Amino acid sequence: MAKKGLASVVVVSNAFVGLGKAQARSLGHPTLPLAVIAHPFGSRKREELKTVASQCVSQIITLVGLP
């Protein structure tokens, strides 16, 4: 998506930030923004996920520079 010029953000849990950054570098997008959420993610309950999601959306909006 970033290669096509579309605003792009990668959502990643904090245990995988290193992987996300390394992958972005390898793919030629070292400045690709990462929205970071707390790990672990898979075992959270639905209500907790809603909170995580709403925080994440705020991060994404900031990272893509939306007003």
Add this chain to the structure above:
Amino acid sequence: MSALPLNAASLVEAPEDLDELIEFFHLRRWSDGLPIVPPTRERVQRMLTGSRRQAHEVVARVAPGFGEATVERIAINAVMAGCRVDHLPVLIAATEAISDKSFNLQGIQATTNPVAVWLIINGPLALQLEVNSGMNCLGQGSVANATLGRALRLIMQNIGGALPGDMDRATQGQPGKFSFCCAENEAQSPWLPLQVDRGFAPTQSTVTVVGAAGTHNMNSHAKDADDLIRVVADTMAFPTSNDYWISGEPWIVIGPEHAQILHAAGLTKAEVKQRLWQASGLSAKRMAKVEFQRTHTARCEELGAIDLDSSLPISSHADGVGIVVAGGPGTHSVYVPSFGDTRAVTRLIES
């Protein structure tokens, strides 16, 4: 003097003392933790004589770092792993195979799952290179089995960039990530060899790569094919397997004695696959609730509506169960569950 290509490997000044040199490689994370053979210019040049390909030809770009696997870089890692010159074409073919999209190397390298790349060698070259297909073929003791698997791991780490704890995110990993390589025991198999199943001639040599999530011994003294199939299928069906929730491609290493029992009952390899596939359905209620939900999402197109009373097939079709005959005397076969989101790839080894 002509300029070197941009993708030529760099020459690095390294200590002459062997102990210091090994430490030098460890510190730079160029090793798998074991001592390496120093990849001097002379050794790499000698290794390159094992292939007709040009040193700077790009064989593949290896995920997740997408480093260029040139023939020269493959040769360097082959030297480091202790490979012989005639091993190089196997590693070139294996590097091509792991880079095929259907293998999903990106997922395999970066996952938290314990996935090793299992190399299965078929054809006349397996005998020529003395790749063990018999007793202890998945264990220690054979130069080819030990070094080919190790070299591919070094290629995946040093060219692909999947360093443990960095881009390799395995929660525990598994011993097969040091080396996982064998040949098929074609001489003692009652069926056609794997490479023929996969569209090659018996006279051609191939390497097949499998995204393997471990090995599980299946010791059964069953003398009856039905009984044997029942216990093997029962072993395949466990609720934490990736194969069930995503429709995978599990493998069975059938020991020659078990293969003879199945063959004596008149079963072809395809029939054994069919029987195992049918008998290895997993009761959906054995899964954790969240895994059932994931299965429901991932396989809804394939399976339609499923509920807790459903029996889940291990793969989308019977041919998804891989079979290879290997090992020596004994009542053992080995179950090799797969990473799930991966398909085995076979490539011709250039002679």
